[in-house]
Amino acid sequence: MFVDARTVASGAIIQTGICIVGGGAAGITLARALRDSRIPVALLESGGLEFDSATQELETGQMIGLRNYPTDVSRLRYFGGTTNHWSGTSRPFEASDFEQQPSIPLSGWPLRRDALLPYYRQAQDICQLGPFDYDAAFWMHKAGRPPAAFDPARLQPTVFQISPPTRFGEVYREDLKSADNVTVYLNANAVDVQANATASTVERIKVATLGGPSFTISARLFVLAAGGLENPRILLLSRGVQPAGLGNTYDIVGRYFMDHPYFLGGGFVVFSEPDPPLPLMILGMKEPVVPAFATLAATARPEGTAGFQVLVQGIGRIITGVDSLKTVASSFAHLSTPDNLWEHIGNIIRDRDAIADNAYRTIARTRSSWFLSGDKVTVPHAASLDVLLEQVPNPDSRVTLSGMKDALGQQRLALNWQFTDVERRTYRHALEMAALEFGRLGLGRVKIKPLPERGWPDDLLGANHHIGTTRMSDDPKTGVVDGNCRVHGISNLYMAGSSVFPTSTFANPTLTIVAMSLRLADELRRQIA
Amino acid sequence: MTTGRRACLRVLAGLAIALPRIVAARPAVGFATLVPDSESAVVIGRAYLAAYGSSDLWRQVSAVLDAGPEQAMPQRFHNCVVRDFAQGDVVTLDGWVLSRVEAQICALVALAADGG
Ligand SMILES: Cc1cc2nc3c(=O)[nH]c(=O)nc-3n(C[C@H](O)[C@H](O)[C@H](O)COP(=O)(O)OP(=O)(O)OC[C@H]3O[C@@H](n4cnc5c(N)ncnc54)[C@H](O)[C@@H]3O)c2cc1C
Numbered sequence: 001m002f003v004d005a006r007t008v009a010s011g012a013i014i015q016t017g018i019c020i021v022g023g024g025a026a027g028i029t030l031a032r033a034l035r036d037s038r039i040p041v042a043l044l045e046s047g048g049l050e051f052d053s054a055t056q057e058l059e060t061g062q063m064i065g066l067r068n069y070p071t072d073v074s075r076l077r078y079f080g081g082t083t084n085h086w087s088g089t090s091r092p093f094e095a096s097d098f099e100q101q102p103s104i105p106l107s108g109w110p111l112r113r114d115a116l117l118p119y120y121r122q123a124q125d126i127c128q129l130g131p132f133d134y135d136a137a138f139w140m141h142k143a144g145r146p147p148a149a150f151d152p153a154r155l156q157p158t159v160f161q162i163s164p165p166t167r168f169g170e171v172y173r174e175d176l177k178s179a180d181n182v183t184v185y186l187n188a189n190a191v192d193v194q195a196n197a198t199a200s201t202v203e204r205i206k207v208a209t210l211g212g213p214s215f216t217i218s219a220r221l222f223v224l225a226a227g228g229l230e231n232p233r234i235l236l237l238s239r240g241v242q243p244a245g246l247g248n249t250y251d252i253v254g255r256y257f258m259d260h261p262y263f264l265g266g267g268f269v270v271f272s273e274p275d276p277p278l279p280l281m282i283l284g285m286k287e288p289v290v291p292a293f294a295t296l297a298a299t300a301r302p303e304g305t306a307g308f309q310v311l312v313q314g315i316g317r318i319i320t321g322v323d324s325l326k327t328v329a330s331s332f333a334h335l336s337t338p339d340n341l342w343e344h345i346g347n348i349i350r351d352r353d354a355i356a357d358n359a360y361r362t363i364a365r366t367r368s369s370w371f372l373s374g375d376k377v378t379v380p381h382a383a384s385l386d387v388l389l390e391q392v393p394n395p396d397s398r399v400t401l402s403g404m405k406d407a408l409g410q411q412r413l414a415l416n417w418q419f420t421d422v423e424r425r426t427y428r429h430a431l432e433m434a435a436l437e438f439g440r441l442g443l444g445r446v447k448i449k450p451l452p453e454r455g456w457p458d459d460l461l462g463a464n465h466h467i468g469t470t471r472m473s474d475d476p477k478t479g480v481v482d483g484n485c486r487v488h489g490i491s492n493l494y495m496a497g498s499s500v501f502p503t504s505t506f507a508n509p510t511l512t513i514v515a516m517s518l519r520l521a522d523e524l525r526r527q528i529a
Numbered sequence: 530m531t532t533g534r535r536a537c538l539r540v541l542a543g544l545a546i547a548l549p550r551i552v553a554a555r556p557a558v559g560f561a562t563l564v565p566d567s568e569s570a571v572v573i574g575r576a577y578l579a580a581y582g583s584s585d586l587w588r589q590v591s592a593v594l595d596a597g598p599e600q601a602m603p604q605r606f607h608n609c610v611v612r613d614f615a616q617g618d619v620v621t622l623d624g625w626v627l628s629r630v631e632a633q634i635c636a637l638v639a640l641a642a643d644g645g
Contacts, residue, residue, distance in 0.1 A: 151615075432626065436615075436617055436619065436626070439613075439619070439626065439627075439628060440611055440614035440615050445625055445626065445627060446625070446626050447624040447625045447626070448624050449624060
């Protein structure tokens with residue numbers, strides 16, 4: 001059943017079994033998994049069924065750290081949550097991601113990948129993906145490509161499957177509407193999680209609507225599934241019993257914020273041949289998978305580096321004739337001798353400002369307009385190498401509360417996104433591995449765009465993955481939740497979503513968010529029973 | 530390597546230009562179509578010399594190319610390049626990551642072209 005919270009009587013106290021805050025990938029998966037349980041479930045969703053700018057405005061936050069990372073753009077606040085515009089790139093985490101890794105501080109999850117495997121299989125269906133097979137060899141064989149000759153200790157061809165992408169709010173709306181035990185409250189903002197005097201049990205959640213009534217939900221179990229930025233914000237705002245925020249005894253809530261820093265055109269490759277025999281190159285066209293190169297074997301990583309993806313972008317693509325690119329284009333045009341790699345490189349070194357730097361800078365800025373009509377030129381046998389990094393846990397990278405308030409009178413969040421030297425080393429390492437392997441296999445030569453001596457490039461992007469802010473650890477001093485996603489010290493409060501991931505890995509998070517939510521649903525059933 | 534220095538440089542210059550074809554495993558290279566004093570190799574070579582200088586260069590390149598089994602020079606050269614990348618023995622010139630031996634050969638080409 002769906003209820004508009006603005007029609008609930010002000011001051012009402014609604015009793016339920018499980019109260020879930022947030023109707024995105026995590027919240028919808030949880031509610032759906034509980035729909036045949038006979039446990040009454042109330043799902044509180046801040047937005048309605050469609051985008052609404054007044055509600056979205058509640059997401060606005062302050063950027064006090066690195067770069068432009070508008071917090072109201074990197075997520076969506078209506079039923080379905082950010083899956084209303086996610087891209088669907090999916091891959092389960094590696095077994096080694098769950099283990100302790102010497103170069104990643106505070107790494108190691110309190111669960112092993114094996115424990116998640118049955119849930120991954122279900123999540124695969126929920127995200128409307130293909131067979132649960134992420135072995136590059138399987139996909140290469142399917143596409144009739146030769147096996148990869150890459151040195152697996154350096155670079156591994158890696159596939160990501162692409163969801164349609166599943167819009168959770170549309171695809172699973174009917175399931176929740178028809179479930180007897182589930183009530184979805186739309187336009188319902190959880191504003192305060194209220195615990196007993198010792199902060200050992202949550203008793204109720206206060207709900208506010210924009211310009212409408214306020215009421216409370218009382219339940220046996222509570223789950224915050226409001227996204228990786230909002231989950232810590234709600235805890236930090238819930239100060240009735242614990243002044244530093246609920247579950248924040250050790251000042252961990254909001255710390256360790258991670259995303260995947262993304263460098264457009266971190267490298268540039270000139271191929272030896274027009275159609276480089278890269279193992280996965282054509283898969284993106286024909287199959288619902290995209291290729292990338294990554295390190296899978298964490299054990300093979302050099303000290304002080306983390307995971308990465310190198311994405312070969314734009315082979316033989318047409319680039320629109322932006323003025324600066326005309327120079328690039330005409331320079332490339334001289335180089336059309338099909339396999340004279342040295343001439344390419346020689347000329348590029350000679351004309352570097354005109355070609356290499358402009359090429360990737362311009363590519364980065366005009367990425368979405370490559371196919372515009374106008375002066376079109378082809379860059380032969382070259383491609384840009386985008387790099388996505390695993391960010392490592394860093395306590396200084398964090399979400400706090402700002403001095404500004406939103407329309408509900410609540411302090412907005414402040415995001416301080418910060419990196420460490422590990423990300424710098426990993427960036428360099430990722431591109432070096434690409435350069436060595438492309439060179440060794442005679443595929444081409446790579447140019448690496450250096451990072452600025454201090455700081456980070458202006459065009460650095462985030463991947464809109466909000467990770468780590470209520471991290472999982474067996475030790476309450478290093479984590480907000482335990483291995484079952486329960487907040488340490490509080491008997492009935494759970495967190496769902498990527499805020500519980502203790503490490504970010506090199507893969508996109510949503511498939512794992514869904515798998516973890518299914519696992520959490522089983523745990524909640526056990527608790528209620 | 531016993532050939533005279535100038536003659537050797539010409540051979541190496543030819544190899545440098547031929548490299549991409551060799552690397553791409555296309556042995557049937559029309560050497561006659563190659564320009565021995567390629568402008569491109571000179572540009573790369575100059576970048577190498579600016580970064581690393583020319584001291585001992587000739588001896589280093591000769592030692593590398595002379596080592597290993599008796600093979601035709603293009604094959605030897607190709608093997609050296611592959612080995613450099615496999616062992617991570619590379620130089621970075623203007624951001625480009627090149628095998629040490631290929632960059633050094635370009636440097637010799639540049640020295641020859643510049644009358645060094
Ligand atoms: C442009 C873009 C592309 C992406 N592409 C990918 C991709 O290719 N692959 C991938 O794995 N991930 C991708 N993501 C990330 C993905 O969308 C998220 O990982 C996923 O949606 C997170 O699910 P969630 O349920 O934790 O949070 P969300 O989907 O953000 O849902 C949170 C819900 O909580 C609600 N809410 C928030 N605060 C409150 C409150 N106080 N009270 C009640 N409700 C509240 C919100 O309205 C929202 O509906 C992308 C994200 C963006 C922005």
